Amino acid sequence: MHLPLAGAIERLGAITLHIALSLIVLLTFLHRNVLFYLLALLWHAAIDGVAVYLQGSGWDVWPIEELLLVIALINLGIILYLRRSTQTPSATAPMAEPRGEIEPAAEG
Numbered sequence: 526m527h528l529p530l531a532g533a534i535e536r537l538g539a540i541t542l543h544i545a546l547s548l549i550v551l552l553t554f555l556h557r558n559v560l561f562y563l564l565a566l567l568w569h570a571a572i573d574g575v576a577v578y579l580q581g582s583g584w585d586v587w588p589i590e591e592l593l594l595v596i597a598l599i600n601l602g603i604i605l606y607l608r609r610s611t612q613t614p615s616a617t618a619p620m621a622e623p624r625g626e627i628e629p630a631a632e633g
Contacts, residue, residue, distance in 0.1 A: 538593040541600035548607040
């Protein structure tokens with residue numbers, strides 16, 4: 526009963542997880558620091574490990590999906606934080622007004 530809803534919640538968690546992990550891996554290249562890659566790897570392993578452990582220990586599907594929904598919210602927080610922290614000033618600054626007319630290039 527209601528298993529399609531459980532699948533939708535799981536997909537929501539997977540999407541937010543993979544976006545968050547992609548942004549953390551991007552930090553590896555922006556900061557040239559492999560520790561961000563290791564952080565993404567450990568975060569992914571921890572989430573997968575918890576889900577597999579709970580399913581194998583006999584938990585019902587709904588408590589596991591509730592936990593994955595909480596993890597999805599944490600991942601959404603990571604996405605929003607990294608979105609703000611990786612923006613360059615030029616990306617958020619308003620565009621300057623043009624100073625005058627642009628003259629056409631001379632022919633010939």
